[in-house]
Amino acid sequence: MSAQILDFPTRPGRLALRLEWFATERSVLLAIWALYFALRVAVLFIDLVPTSDAEWYFSRAASLAAGRGYLDNGGAPTAFWPVGWPAVLGLAFSRFGASAVTLGVFNLVSSLLIGGLTLALGRRLFASEAAARLALLLLAVYPNAIGYVPLALTEVFYTLLLMAGCWAVIVRENRWQLVGAGLVFGLATLVKAQTLVVVPLLFAIDWLRMKPMGKRLPGLVLDALVVLAAAAVVIAPWTVRNRVELGHWVMVSTNGGYTLLTGNHDRANGDYSPDAPVVDRLMARGDLDEVARDGEARRLGMAWIRQNPEKFLALAPRKLARLWLPDGEAEWAYQGGAPGYAGAEGVYRAVRWINQGYYGLLMLGFALALVVMTLRRRHDRMRWAGWWLLPYGLALYPTAICLVFSGQSRFHYPVMPFVCMAAAWVVVAALERLAWRRRRVTLH
Structure with a gap:
């Protein structure tokens, strides 16, 4: 005799209805x-002067906007830091003026686009509208994300580019879209x-998430080469400029090379340490030009790693x-550049x-999301790999870089929207499970 279990219709509980x-x-x-927008607009009213790295980027952007080129503080052509952010900011300055207002509005627009991509990628990676909306909310009230909006640092604009490139690859339907992704990544x-x-x-x-893996591999390799080739087209003019x-x-x-050396020397402590004597002596050498000095810094950094493998591993x-x-x-920028910081230091x-x-x-x-998703997919006999792994892969990206160079907390800034997506999903998954357990049986 066989028995059949009937799942009677149920009336949703209060938690389920709220979800x-x-x-x-x-x-x-x-x-x-509205909350996302208001918090970011509010921080733009803080009086703030660019300092340190932000001052460099702001000055280079102003120089480019004025048609003077990409020059160092002495007026000589330079490639000391990548040109992308000053070049784009310089375009905005050339149109609207080199000011904190232009910078703030540009970063505000970039931040809003980051919010849109957080929502879109949250839906795509975790297949949950509730999780995508919660991810946007988590990012909306994240103080450090808000604090960067008035700053002339790379983080906000770079995060937008990183997310846009990932989105273009994930949703692609043809190789022309991959060309667009490559231009963004370039x-x-x-x-x-x-x-x-x-x-x-x-x-x-992408290769790991679907079968047949063997048959898909050549096409995916070609797709990756298309992206890299398009990126090379964007990078090439700057490379030629540097040669000239x-x-x-x-x-x-x-x-x-300079960054490598500052993170790997006898006085290094795991962070960016530019005040080491070996670094100071190198930067003071007038017999070396910019490129030669960077090459010498790279040589010294690599030599230190080879000669001190135990210390190098101990720094990890x-x-x-x-x-x-x-x-x-982000607080450091306000501490150094906000005139009102001293009066509101406690805040x-x-x-x-x-x-x-x-x-x-x-x-x-x-x-927790990594653990829960792994257990759930294993329980449901689903393939473990999927686009949901992207946040964790992107977290490995700055991790690998910092192990070689140095650890700075600002390096994880571009990963945080993806962290919000994963954290939001595990919260929603827990609430859905709780709502399911509390369902009420209704007899008809």
Whole structure:
């Protein structure tokens, strides 16, 4: 005798109805967007002067806007830092004027586009409208993300480019779209030189997520080559310019060796340490030009690693800690460049501590999402790999870089929208499971 279990229709519980409301009500999404926009506009009213790296980028952008070229502080052609961000900001300056207002509006627009991509990628990676909306909300109230909007640093614009490139690859339907992705990744490389590492990572995830893996591999390799070729078209003019202006072939920038040395020397502590005597002596050498100095820095950095493999490995945990444990570094820009900081230092520090706690919760959700998704897919006998792995692959990208160079918390900034997506998904998954357990049976 066989028995059949009938699942009677059930009346949704209060939690289930609230989840449905959150995921479907248009006013909810509009409210999230209003909060996202208002917080970022509000921070633009803080009086702030660019300092340190931000001052360099702002000055280079102003120089480009004025038609003077990409010059160092002494007025000589340079490639010391990648040109992408100053070049794009310079275009905005040439049209609207070199001012904090132009910078703020540009970053505000970039930040809004980041929000849109967070929503779109959240839907695509985790197949959940509720999780995508919650990810946008988590990013909306994230203090460090808000704090960067008035700053002349690369992070906001670069995050937009990284997300746009990933989106173009994920949703592609033909190779022309891959050309567009390559152009975006090329510009992103001119902002941060190591960006092209992301391209093989994207296609590796794509390869792992579906069968037949063997038959799909040649096509995916060709797709990756299309992206890289398009990126090379964007990068090439700058490389040629460097050959003409500096007398040497420099692909993107001449600070790679310097960065390597500052993270690997006898006084290194896992972070960016430019004040070491060996670095100071090198930068003071007048017999070397910019390219030669960077090459010498690279040689010294590599020599130190070869001669001190134990110390190099011992720095790895410190570099990882510097990269992933602290957050809220945007405060430093206000400490150095906001005239009103001294009068409101307690407020800034309170926000910094609140941000650190919030960041910790986001990273906890990020870690839990990996475990829960793995267990769920295994339980449902689904293929483990999928586009949901992209946030974790992108987190490995700055991790690998910091292990070689140095750990700085700002390096994880572009990964944080993806962290919000994963953390939002695990929260929604937990709430859905709780709502299912509390369902009410209704007899008809």
